[in-house]
Every structure is written in structure tokens, then in C-alpha cells.
Amino acid sequence: MAPNLEQQSSARYTPTHYLFNVFGKLRLMLVAGLLLLPQLLAAQWNATVGAESNDLGRQGLAFLPNEIWIHAGDAIIWTVEATEPHTITFLTDGQIRPPFNVGCPGFSTGSAVFDGSSCVTSPLLFKDAKITVSFPVAGNFKLVCLLHSDMTGIVHVLDPSQTLPHDQEFYDRLAQTEARALLDDRDTTKPKHLHSKNGVTVGGGEVVATGAGTDTLSVMRFSDPVITVHSGDTLEWTNEDSTTSHTVTFGTEPQDLVPPSANVTVDPDGARHAVLNSPSDSVHSGFLQAAPQDRVGLAQAQPGVTRFRVTFSKPGIYQYICALHDGLGMKGKVIVLP
Numbered sequence: 001m002a003p004n005l006e007q008q009s010s011a012r013y014t015p016t017h018y019l020f021n022v023f024g025k026l027r028l029m030l031v032a033g034l035l036l037l038p039q040l041l042a043a044q045w046n047a048t049v050g051a052e053s054n055d056l057g058r059q060g061l062a063f064l065p066n067e068i069w070i071h072a073g074d075a076i077i078w079t080v081e082a083t084e085p086h087t088i089t090f091l092t093d094g095q096i097r098p099p100f101n102v103g104c105p106g107f108s109t110g111s112a113v114f115d116g117s118s119c120v121t122s123p124l125l126f127k128d129a130k131i132t133v134s135f136p137v138a139g140n141f142k143l144v145c146l147l148h149s150d151m152t153g154i155v156h157v158l159d160p161s162q163t164l165p166h167d168q169e170f171y172d173r174l175a176q177t178e179a180r181a182l183l184d185d186r187d188t189t190k191p192k193h194l195h196s197k198n199g200v201t202v203g204g205g206e207v208v209a210t211g212a213g214t215d216t217l218s219v220m221r222f223s224d225p226v227i228t229v230h231s232g233d234t235l236e237w238t239n240e241d242s243t244t245s246h247t248v249t250f251g252t253e254p255q256d257l258v259p260p261s262a263n264v265t266v267d268p269d270g271a272r273h274a275v276l277n278s279p280s281d282s283v284h285s286g287f288l289q290a291a292p293q294d295r296v297g298l299a300q301a302q303p304g305v306t307r308f309r310v311t312f313s314k315p316g317i318y319q320y321i322c323a324l325h326d327g328l329g330m331k332g333k334v335i336v337l338p
């Protein structure tokens with residue numbers, strides 16, 4: 001009698017078959033493991049963006065740390081730790097720097113991959129927002145913020161066969177040390193130039209160089225938030241920050257903050273000037289902004305407009321703000337006595 005099918009198969013299923021089967025499964029697992037190995041070995045690093053004082057008045061415009069060494073395949077999670085927004089941006093070599101609101105063009109949110117062949121940028125990221133960028137290819141990549149021109153860093157992506165110089169704990173300590181050094185810098189507390197009696201400094205800034213690029217401290221405050229003058233006096237505001245723009249804005253904020261309002265004239269030395277006749281009048285300085293840094297190969301920029309003058313013809317209490325940073329507490333008051 002012919003053996004039934006069950007007997008046939010059990011007759012074939014010898015211990016040798018069993019071992020083959022086990023090894024086959026092991027081999028499959030090994031192949032799968034090898035395929036997954038890069039993902040298993042890929043590290044996730046943490047870095048922070050921006051730092052601020054408790055009163056929000058001192059803003060560290062910086063990648064903290066601003067230099068980091070990782071392996072190809074690793075990812076870095078950047079978390080914004082300041083109220084002032086920032087972008088995390090990798091442009092390609094030779095790419096013209098785009099405006100922050102255009103992106104490079106467009107934006108990545110949540111996660112992105114940068115291998116140097118096409119740009120990656122986040123939109124403006126506000127406090128506690130994150131972006132994860134993975135780096136599949138070795139290379140040295142410059143990191144910038146599209147909103148703040150002197151805020152740069154470098155990510156060194158090494159082949160996985162190379163040894164990394166630092167661990168996450170080192171970068172955490174470095175980030176804290178760099179943030180404290182920026183925020184504790186007191187050089188910006190005093191105006192850097194001697195201004196006339198009726199002068200107010202509109203924020204101050206310092207650019208700090210590191211091996212990987214530059215960090216900036218910007219003080220988002222008017223040096224004399226309350227100042228007293230007499231009617232007929234002219235008060236002069238000066239932006240002493242090379243990176244950050246500010247405005248001096250009385251009354252209603254215009255939609256477009258870049259140009260001055262129509263009631264602003266230009267003095268012979270290029271400073272903007274307005275006359276206010278009543279605390280209910282509106283006037284807007286437009287962006288007070290230093291000229292950008294010069295660099296070989298770039299067109300010469302015009303001198304920046306860093307000064308705004310207001311002549312107060314009538315007594316009263318005149319409130320004003322920096323329309324860009326009033327949310328950080330950048331506000332002032334002019335008391336005009338008869």
C-alpha cells in the first residue's frame with residue numbers, strides 16, 4: 001500500500017531537514033539584521049537653538065552647540081529654546097541666500113534629509129518647536145538661520161569607520177556654556193559710542209566668533225526706556241546691533257514694517273526724522289539696520305540707516321515700541337515737558 005501523504009512528508013522530514021530549516025531561518029534573520037544594522041547603529045543627537053534671559057531682553061542668536069561631529073546615517077534633533085524665532089537651514093554650495101519667508105524655496109517640517117545635493121530649511125520655528133535632520137552622506141555642512149545673518153554653525157558628518165571626538169554629554173555641556181557666555185556678556189549694556197545728550201540706543205549686539213562660525217547676542221531693549229526731554233527737543237535713536245533690525249514706532253503699527261511711514265523725512269546725514277505734535281500721532285521709523293558685512297565677490301551695499309530722530313513739538317507722554325520685538329518687552333516712553 002502506498003504511504004499516505006502525511007507519512008510521505010514525515011518520512012522526508014529528517015533531523016537533517018530540521019537543521020537546514022533552522023539555519024535557513026537564522027540566515028534570514030542575519031540578512032535582515034545586516035540590512036537593519038545602519039538604522040540600529042544610527043545615533044540621534046540633540047542640539048538646541050537660541051537662548052534667552054528670563055526677561056527675554058537678551059537673546060542669544062546661536063546654534064548651541066554650533067559645531068557637532070556625527071556619523072553618516074545619524075540624525076540631529078534641534079529644539080528651539082528661545083522666544084525669538086529661528087530657522088534651521090542647510091543651503092547648497094553656491095546657493096544665493098533666500099529670504100526667510102521664501103524658504104530655500106519651500107520648507108521642511110518635522111523631519112528632513114540633507115546630503116548636500118538640495119537645500120533643507122525649516123520655517124520660522126518658535127519656542128519648543130523641533131526639527132530632525134538626517135545626514136546619510138559624509139561631508140562638512142554649514143548650518144545657518146535665515147532670519148539672523150550672524151548665526152552659523154557646522155555639522156561634520158564622518159564615515160562610520162571614523163571615531164567621533166565627543167559624546168552627547170559633551171555637547172549638552174558645551175551648549176550650556178556657550179549660552180551662558182553669550183547671555184552674561186555685559187559689553188552690550190553700555191552704548192558703544194558717545195551719543196548726544198538726547199540719545200537712546202535701540203538695542204545693542206555683539207557677534208562672537210567660534211571655530212565653526214558666529215553666535216550673536218542681541219539686546220532687545222531701549223537703553224533708556226523712559227527719557228525726559230522738553231518740547232522742541234529732538235531725540236535720536238541709534239541701533240547698535242550689526243545683525244538685528246529694530247524699529248521705533250509710535251501709535252499704529254503699519255502692515256509693512258520695513259519702510260518708514262509717509263511722515264518721515266531724511267536728514268542730510270541719512271538719518272530718518274519725524275516731528276510729533278501729539279501723543280496720539282503715529283510715526284514709524286522703518287527698519288533701523290546696519291549695512292551687511294562686506295565680502296569679496298558681493299555687490300557693495302549702501303550704508304545702513306541706523307538712526308531715527310523725532311522732534312517733539314508739544315508736551316505729553318509719548319509711548320513707543322520696537323514693532324519687531326515688543327513681544328520680548330522692547331518698549332519705551334518719552335516724557336516731554338513744556
Ligand SMILES: [Cu+2]
Pocket residue numbers: 203220245246247322323324325326330
Ligand atoms: Cu527690536
